[in-house]
Amino acid sequence: MTENAIIIAACMFAVAFICLGAALGNASMTGKAIESMARQPEEADNLFTRMLVAVGLVESMPILCYVIAVVLVFANPFAK
Secondary structure, X not given: OOHHHHHHHHXXXXXXXXXXXXXXXXXXHHHHHHHHXXXXXXXXXXXXXXXXXXXXXXXXXXXXXXXXXXXXXXXXXXXX
């Protein structure tokens, strides 16, 4: 395999693992928030708002990784 192919494969695997981690994190966080809303319905609005902010923060990491992977695949600074 060439160096370029190895870098592309590594980028794809890294993005896949980061997406999986973000998906599991979002699922866990959303499930806990829904459990908390069921236990304390009077705080549901506050919990929902905080959950949306936290999900947005967790999702920012995969988006940044997508951008870095695209840069490495199409404008590869490591290729000769």
